[in-house]
Amino acid sequence: MISLQHVSKTYPKNGVIALDDASIEVEKGEFVFLVGPSGSGKSTTLRLLTREDDPTSGEVYVAGKHLAKLSVWSGVPKLRRNIGSVFQDFKLLQDKTVFENVAFGLDVIGKPKHVIDARVPEILDYVGLGSKLNNFPDELSGGEQQRVSIARACVNRPLVLLADEPTGNLDPSTSVDIMRLLDKVNKIGTTVVMATHDQAIVDAMRKRVIELDSGKIVRDQARGVYS
């Protein structure tokens, strides 16, 4: 599902080497933690997968697509429709309700209204927010907001879900709830890649762990722990 082959990434502006000859293979339906200190290359890896950045060298494949060969005008948007993204800061629009936030994701890729009206309540029910469709983000707890963002990421039934520190702003018990939800999404066949600092979560989940340090892969362990 995901394949990085000898990928290096140097940011030309400051010369920082974010990734250094990294190779990663992730199969369909896997759940993978990317761990490592800040600046080790976790976020860069995720940005390469959605082609927000191009690698300096090496090849990246996602869902069978060679990312360097995708056209900006149609290939890249199509790729991103197959990838759900979740972030530490939720990235919700404050002036839209829960329903509208999730609907926005479908609206802007041209889904018709009847599809939106059918799918949005369904996915919000799935993430446990079936009763808060008309609330605004600032009326929700952090955990609930992250559920909205997961709903938005999953509403178009992506093949891959990328999560960049999804529990970074949440307290431990809420984090556990979010992890349960991500696990649930993974169980229906979605490949999940999650970058995190959260040791307790990694240790509790016992999933595959890829550890990065200064852009190099220093560990790739099935059913691993944080360190």
Add this chain to the structure above:
Amino acid sequence: MPLADYFWRETASGLRRNGMVAFAAMSTSFIALFLFGLSLLIGRQIDLLVQAVTGNVEVTVYLTDPVRSEIYIPMMDQLRELPAVESVTFESKEEAYQRFLDLFSAQRQVIENADPEAIPASLRVKLADTAQYAQVTEALGCTTDDVTGATVCAAPGVRKVNDFRELLDRLSTITDVLSYGIGFVALIMLASAVALVANTLRMGMFARRKEIGIMRLVGATNWRIRVPFLIEGLVEALIGGMLAIVALFLGKVFFIDRLRGDLLWLPLIRNSDVLWVAPFILVAAVLIAVVAGTIGMRRFLDV
């Protein structure tokens, strides 16, 4: 339909949120397009003026005394052959004196001091195309001395030719200066309208960078992200353009139409002239929007 609906909603919300800046862009477009239209109308008015001034003017070929029909009759035939010439009539010394008396009937002094013999006979040449006045002088082999300004003609029996070389030259100098000046101002205004509309689009995009980020994240195409902004710029420029047309029309009604009674001799621009300018203004508005869109979106919206 869903696509049109989507673009409409996005554009409307953009204009709403970006209100003040959109208003600024709209008013600059308005002023720019108003001046642009004004320059076209002034050009039109100048054309009308030039036509009015030169339309009735004849080239006059003054003949030497004594006037001999075997000279001027072939000359009239020769001039009639010219493509620019409509008609040629002969005015005898007596006729010329009579006309002189009519012309100065109010000023007895002038008449008393005039010697009827000094007033020459002439050929009055009416031109089909006044701009081609030079054909007459050429046919008579006349050349103008650059220093003294005197015309010397090779054809026998011709004393002097009055064409409106000087008049036309002076007029064209004035019209050139006027139209280049106005065109230059209009061009600067158009450029600043482009800059302002582009800036509005940028600010709109900046205000909505979070939405744009999410749109990219979920796989919205560039077109879907950009078209609402392009339409927004187009709407601003077109509203400015339509206001400019309305303003030009009102200006014509309130200023030009009031002159109409006082200046009977002067042809003035009409509604049809304003109508003639309208499509140019709208095309310029579209150009403003397109150029502004291209500039405003460069770099900002790269995937």
